Amino acid sequence: EPEVTQTPSHQVTQMGQEVILRCVPISNHLYFYWYRQILGQKVEFLVSFYNNEISEKSEIFDDQFSVERPDGSNFTLKIRSTKLEDSAMYFCASSENQNRGYTFGSGTRLTVV
């Protein structure tokens, strides 16, 4: 069964450093998303991406965040200057079209120290 692949599985970074989280969505999917989940809490929407541009973003997705699809397969989330409160599990997801279920990756656990 097709999978969404995320790397790395765990990233530890110093506060103030930039991090890039990487995702390979399912190849025939056209819609891409990033969500985050602080330990034990709800899954929070960050951003959706379609046709090489951001479709929608949440209040969490401020100027410190950016997304990119640098080639035909990767989808990345960059956090420019990490804060302690950015520590969370970050999930990438993709879907064939709107209003279809998402396929999630296994997540990247980001720890900011």
Add this chain to the structure above:
Amino acid sequence: GENVEQHPSTLSVQEGDSAVIKCTYSDSASNYFPWYKQELGKGPQLIIDIRSNVGEKKDQRIAVTLNKTAKHFSLHITETQPEDSAVYFCAASRGFKTIFGAGTRLFVKA
């Protein structure tokens, strides 16, 4: 803003019993309602979904109901098994955005 409320936060049932999880949503433009199961250390996995033009949908031991007027939707799991133990999330979607509930941790005791 959009919000999805989910209850209960924790649910413990005996194997073979039924489990019911309830959600309400605030955005009346939501038209698609997926349910996800999350096991420890994994991403959420879609288990069933329902669209706004349907009131009920069933897939083996799992069923979902939707009351659009009341903005309520529910997940029903019958004949629960230990492997059903996980965190379950409801979600409400419109367009490019899906909002998740806070999750229900289901324990099925053997």
